[in-house]
Amino acid sequence: MTRRGRGSTGPGRPSSLPPNDYEAPAPVRKGVGGSLVVDFHGDDGRRATYEVGELPLPGWHALLAEALALRIGPSGGIRTLAGARGSWRALGSWARFLERTFPSPDVPEELTRAHVDAFHTRADASPRTRYSDMLEMRLQFEDSHLEGRLPAEAWDAFNRRLPRPRSVAIGGYSSGELDRLTAAARADTSRIVRRIRAGEQLVRQLAEDAGQVEPQRRELAQTLAATGEVPLLEFGLDLRQRRAELASHLFLTWRDMAPLMALLALATERNAETLKELPAKHRTLEDRAVELVVVKRRRGAKKWFETVTWEIGPKERELHTPGGLYLLLLELTARSREICGSSLAFCIWRNGIKNRNEHFAPFETALNDGGQIAMSQWAATRSKPVLADPPPAAKTKKNHAEKPNGESDEEPARTGPTPLKVTFNKIKTSVEARRTKQLGGHLPSSAKSNTAQTLFTNYLEPDETTREWAEEVITEALADAEQAAWDAHATAVGRRGEPTVIPDAESPEQLEDAGLPAQTARDLADGALDTAWTACEDYEHHPETGAPCGDSFLACFHCGNCLVTRTHLPKLLGLLNGLGTLRERMSEDAWWKRYGPAWAAVRHDILSKFTPAEVDKVRQQPLPDALLDLVEAPWEQP
Structure with missing residues (x-):
């Protein structure tokens, strides 16, 4: 079987088959x-x-x-x-x-x-x-x-049912923490790039004009450029540290992996496993993007590999775009990759002993780094540590003396700044939450390397900042919907007049004293004018058309012919309960569009005319049916 790859099969070219004496190995x-x-x-x-x-x-x-x-x-x-x-x-x-x-x-x-x-x-x-x-x-x-x-x-x-043990949810970083982490990773990666490019410049100067190279650096440049090996120097307590400093002029080391991988995770929005197995093989698309095949584990058989396209961006923005950062990684590891011959992007120098292969691909045989990528330690020990947000102000014990004005004598406990705990899981959660927020919370559009269900369950739901953001979005959306319903009610009232609410009158005499005509007061007291939830003063003459009214009973709350007294309170509260039940069975958009104006009118324009004690007293009694079947056909009800 020598034919391989795309184009090896097709019409008239059958698939390659093993020899006749081939036997599959026994399991x-x-x-x-x-x-x-x-x-x-x-x-x-x-x-x-x-x-x-x-x-x-x-x-x-x-x-x-x-x-x-x-x-x-x-x-x-x-x-x-x-x-x-x-x-x-x-x-x-x-x-x-x-x-x-x-x-x-x-x-x-x-x-x-x-x-x-x-x-x-x-x-x-x-x-x-x-x-x-x-x-x-x-x-x-x-x-x-x-x-x-x-x-x-x-x-x-x-075959028993195995309940999964509860796990502690891993949330992401706050916006401030994520910004500080990104800035730190970008700053340290920039220093790594300047260091290695300076070493490359030294080697080029040696090749072009050795006389321009300082004598004390010429021997080091010749050794590194010729063999890729770091000289063993004289023995001493700081031998390993000095060799690592010498190697860092041209090669990526373990010490560089934490900020570089953190920035890769932030820029590419991929998990650590995928980043560790980034291939060196890629294709450049018109100097605008790179195309490569990445590995996404745990996706089922034959679904491991995914072709991604990453933007390169301008040269001065290479630390901000995933494609630019990927090409920069290949540049930093080019010499080590050439020496060790690996096909992976990550090839570094390790501080070994004599006759040991010091250039290697750390994730070629296994993804476990053995604790070498200490991201939290890097964040805590850099010259400007990456700090976590201060915890909520803790309270000290009360002093024995109490202030005369009754104010609390508690003071916030002072705590020092805490270094940020940096893990790939928290970075992944944070970037997933950030992308979801940028796309307005639409999960199908936000899902990038996982399904929408996995995105919500594993990344968004455990993240406290995402929950707070979602609560704010929902609160704002509900406020906007309620305001839109109130505006619709106000517009209708402006055309048809405002309902008449008489909270303190029930008898014909009281209603007549409130300003109603004598005959209308008697009919209202007797219930002759009652509709579904209120009463109508003159259904024969619509306020806008002058013709008999044919509107839905829900439109009564925006009409000048509407009359409301204390006797209508039970029906109105029953209506609100029915609308609340429908709200649980319908989408928010449909509910607000169909019932929102009536709900806003009852809650804010009618019930506000009664005292809270009156409303609570009626709520404690059995309420009548909502009678919503009078305004909606049964086949149209949700």
Whole structure:
């Protein structure tokens, strides 16, 4: 099979096939001494070998090896080396736990429900570890190829509902913290760029005109440019530090990784795993953008790789755009990459011993940096530390003496500035929240490297600043909607007149004293003028048209013919309750458009004419039905 890549197949060009004598490797093979071995080949090229024969309980080895091979093999759900290590760890925990039980199940047929229950509730592991181990072993044993290999009662114990342990939500940074972190990362990255470019300039001067190079720097430039190796100098206590300072003239070091990766995370809005595996291979689109294929893990089979396009921007803005920063990274790591031959963007110099490869790609074999990228330590120890926002003012204990004017004698407790805790998770949460705010909170448009559901659940919901922003947006939107409804009511009142509210009159005499004609007062007191929730003084003559009224009963609240007395209070409160129920079943926009003007008129223009005591007294009594079926056809009601 020599044909590879795009264009190797097509009409008349069949797919390449393996030789006739090709046999796929067995999922489980025998190693040294007959031990069962399972090999893992990840989608990212990383490999591992796991010897099941090293585990206790030999009677379980065949089942455990087959289960592990199905889980981490080509058709399994585990595609990363970290995932394979997790599966192997859970398998080892399972075997070692069963060995300690009494009686110990020497073969799978002896496994009981009690063994599974004890594994799930063991005291030597945290709740999160017990949950993940139980879930992993269930996934390993549930493959159809292993059906029936465990006793029914044991498998029934595995199939229990596993409630996920509660985790502490990881919020993001405030706007101030994010701005300070971005400024610090950009400033330190700029210093790194100036340092390495100055070293490159020194090497170019040496090649063009060695006489212009200072003698004390000429030997260093010749050594670095010729071999890429840092001289070992004389021995001393500060040997490693001095060698690192010399290497930093031309090469990226571990010390540079924290600000550079923090700025990459802020500019590209990608997680740490994707940034660590950035490829050096890319395509430049008209000097405006770069196109490259990045890795996005945990997205399911065949969905790992994604083609992204990043803006380059002008040269003076290379620290502000993702494409410009990516090209700058390639520039800073070019010499180390040429020496170590890696295809990844991150290639650095490490301070090793003699005859050791000091130029390497730190994330080529594993994504774990071993604690070398200490981002919080970088933020706290730089010349101008990145500080967190001050906590809410704490209160000191009250003094024994109390002020005569009754004021509190408490004073805010003074606390010093706290360095900002910098993690990739918090950066990712912050940039996701920032993008969502910039797009007005529209989740489908805000989702970039995740689904809208994942964006909300994992990034927006735990972030306190996002919740506060969302509450402000909702409050402003509701205020705007209420103001629009009130404006619509005021406009209608301006055309038709304002309703007449008589809060202190019920008898015909009282109504007549309030200014109503005698016949109207008697009819109103007798209920002859009542409509759905109010009364109408003259439905035969509409205030605008002069014709018989044909408007909805909801329009009565914007009409000069509307009459309201104390007897109408129960109906009005029942209407408000009905409108509140509809609000829970409808969208806010539809509710405000259909019922908002009437709701605003009742709340602010009618109920305000009654005393709060009168309204509360009526609320304590059973309220009548809202009678909304009088204004909406049943098939039109939400």
